[in-house]
Amino acid sequence: EAQVTQNPRYLITVTGKKLTVTCSQNMNHEYMSWYRQDPGLGLRQIYYSMNVEVTDKGDVPEGYKVSRKEKRNFPLILESPSPNQTSLYFCASSLLRPAGVRSPLHFGNGTRLTVT
Amino acid sequence: KQEVTQIPAALSVPEGENLVLNCSFTDSAIYNLQWFRQDPGKGLTSLLLIQSSQREQTSGRLNASLDKSSGRSTLYIAASQPGDSATYLCAVKGVADGLTFGKGTHLIIQP
Numbered sequence A: 001e002a003q004v005t006q007n008p009r010y011l012i013t014v015t016g017k018k019l020t021v022t023c024s025q026n027m028n029h030e031y032m033s034w035y036r037q038d039p040g041l042g043l044r045q046i047y048y049s050m051n052v053e054v055t056d057k058g059d060v061p062e063g064y065k066v067s068r069k070e071k072r073n074f075p076l077i078l079e080s081p082s083p084n085q086t087s088l089y090f091c092a093s094s095l096l097r098p099a100g101v102r103s104p105l106h107f108g109n110g111t112r113l114t115v116t
Numbered sequence B: 001k002q003e004v005t006q007i008p009a010a011l012s013v014p015e016g017e018n019l020v021l022n023c024s025f026t027d028s029a030i031y032n033l034q035w036f037r038q039d040p041g042k043g044l045t046s047l048l049l050i051q052s053s054q055r056e057q058t059s060g061r062l063n064a065s066l067d068k069s070s071g072r073s074t075l076y077i078a079a080s081q082p083g084d085s086a087t088y089l090c091a092v093k094g095v096a097d098g099l100t101f102g103k104g105t106h107l108i109i110q111p
Helices: none
Strands: A004-007 A010-013 A019-025 A031-038 A042-051 A054-057 A076-078 A087-094 A111-115 B004-007 B010-014 B019-025 B030-038 B044-051 B056-059 B062-067 B072-077 B086-094 B099-101 B105-110
Touching: A004 A087, A010 A019, A019 A031, A019 A087, A019 A111, A042 B086, A042 B099, B004 B086, B010 B019, B019 B030, B019 B086, B019 B105, B030 B062, B030 B072, B044 B056, B044 B062, B044 B072, B072 B086
Parallel strands: A010 A111, B010 B105
Antiparallel strands: A004 A019, A019 A076, A031 A042, A031 A087, A042 A054, A087 A111, B004 B019, B019 B072, B030 B044, B030 B086, B056 B062, B062 B072, B086 B099, B086 B105
């Protein structure tokens, strides 16, 4: 089954304790991205990647790191989490095609992170 | 910078009604526009994707239209059912930047 898999689904941690949220897709997608979703603010892009070893900042990259060593995996790293990073996080992926060609975005089920 | 606005923010209608959700965007230089559905505590499910060269897409009871020049899209839901209750988000893929989401319309279909 084609899917984007995030782990863990729920995570409670303390300020300053490094954590990684994993994301894996089995659709051979070039494009992968991380979003956070907060009440009243909607979905905001954190980082994205067009292909292996290519990553770029989104709208809210501060406090986050990513890596893309393999095509299927795109982990999100919080080196020193803070309470303002408490949020619902989504990973997404799609094919990267020239403009005008269908490339819908597929989402994982989300990771709810609480930083105390 | 692209901005995407969805109106209304919330909508409650009786079962069986036809309804329209609106999405507007400020920069018409887009590759495509995508409508998603999000159920509480769940991820986003893609409903329809309209390329910039297209005017509309249909899937079952859903029809999405795109007027790129005016920066508008609508999602039409025919014969609404309680199972349609969810938050609906539109997202625009820009030429110069990535995907920008609206804040969504929270839809409740009353049985």
